[in-house]
Amino acid sequence: MAGLDDVKLVAAIEGSDGKAMFVDDVKPFPTGTGTSVKLWRFESGASIPSVVGGVPTDTRFTGPGGATFQVISFPARFTGVTAEDLQRANPSIRLDEGDEPGMHSTDTIDMGFVVSGKVDLKLPEGQVRTLEAGTAFVIAGARHAWTNPYDEPCLFSNVIVGVDRPT
Numbered sequence: 001m002a003g004l005d006d007v008k009l010v011a012a013i014e015g016s017d018g019k020a021m022f023v024d025d026v027k028p029f030p031t032g033t034g035t036s037v038k039l040w041r042f043e044s045g046a047s048i049p050s051v052v053g054g055v056p057t058d059t060r061f062t063g064p065g066g067a068t069f070q071v072i073s074f075p076a077r078f079t080g081v082t083a084e085d086l087q088r089a090n091p092s093i094r095l096d097e098g099d100e101p102g103m104h105s106t107d108t109i110d111m112g113f114v115v116s117g118k119v120d121l122k123l124p125e126g127q128v129r130t131l132e133a134g135t136a137f138v139i140a141g142a143r144h145a146w147t148n149p150y151d152e153p154c155l156f157s158n159v160i161v162g163v164d165r166p167t
Contacts, residue, residue, distance in 0.1 A: 004030065004037050004073050011040070014049040023054075028071070031059045031089055035081065036072040044162070059089045061108055062162040071157045074119050078148040094143075102145035107165045110139040112158030119154040120147045131156075141165060 011023040028037035042053025044065025062068055080102030086093050094105045103124065118132040122145045131137055131154075141163070148154050 004028075004035075004071065007037050007039070007071050009039050009055070013052050016049055018049070026055055029056045029058075035074060035078075036070050039069045039071065041068040042066055061090050061092065061106060061160055064107070064162045064164045066162045068160045069157075070160070071155065074117075074146060074148040074154045076148060076151050076153050078146075078154075080145055080147050096143075100145060102147070103143055104145065105141055105143040106160075107141065107163055108139075108160045109141065109163055110137075110158050110160050112137050112156050114154065114156040117148070117152045117154030118150055119156070120149065122147065 007028050009026045009028055011026050012020060013023055015021050028039050030037050038056040038059065040053055041056040041062060042051070043062055045051060046053060046066070056068065081089075082101065083095050086095060086102070086104050090106065092107065096103065100122070103122070114131045114133050114135045114137070116133050118130055121129050121131055121137065121139075124143050137158075
């Protein structure tokens with residue numbers, strides 16, 4: 001796979017007649033930042049066969065009970081996304097002016113897997129973990145940022161589940 005433009009999606013669903021079927025001509029939705037494509041999303045209240053979701057048509061995250069499946073590619077020497085890109089991708093994203101660039105949190109639990117390359121997952125106060133190919137990760141509402149200071153791109157996939165956050 002050369003890049004995100006090469007990502008293919010195969011969807012198998014149960015039709016209203018109860019029979020399994022493939023959904024043809026499914027194209028991932030590019031986010032506009034050049035670093036990710038959204039593959040599938042469903043909102044709360046999903047049910048089979050009538051409300052199974054589909055390819056997103058915008059970049060917002062779901063609310064509680066919904067989920068988004070995506071593929072992310074951080075190019076080599078990627079220093080992070082801007083606050084403007086983060087807000088454009090998800091207006092509900094939490095930013096703080098005092099944080100380092102790209103630091104954000106969401107009302108989600110993110111579960112992912114690094115497919116190739118490596119990327120740094122940063123938390124506040126200088127906490128950093130380097131995630132390499134074969135590493136699974138979970139981010140449960142924590143403030144974080146992504147950078148790829150390495151010489152090769154990093155590709156990972158994740159599912160973002162919308163959750164309630166007590167005020």
